[in-house]
Amino acid sequence: METAQENRLNPFLYLTYLLEKLPQLPDPQDEKALNALLPWSPSLPLICRVFTPTK
Template sequence: MAETAKANNLKPYDYFVYLLEEIPKHMDDTDRSFLNDLLPWSPNLPDGIRKN
């Protein structure tokens, strides 16, 4: 996962923190489509986890 994050110009630590904050918000969801927004190549990721 860390290498995939790096390959997509993300800061791995910040990306992992983001995942660990976001995934619990969806634990009761039956629709897993939110996972597409968490993929390292998603344009919907916050700018703060991207390398400058």
């Protein structure tokens, strides 16, 4: 969860996303598919991200 926060993700929404996606993976050992779910992956949906207003 710390890594999720460091990557500007909402930990609850990120964990929810993971728990929805992981069981649906055709091959749970597919490195490419797993890399797309890591907290620093640019392919994570915007709903998982935390946006801070700019000044």
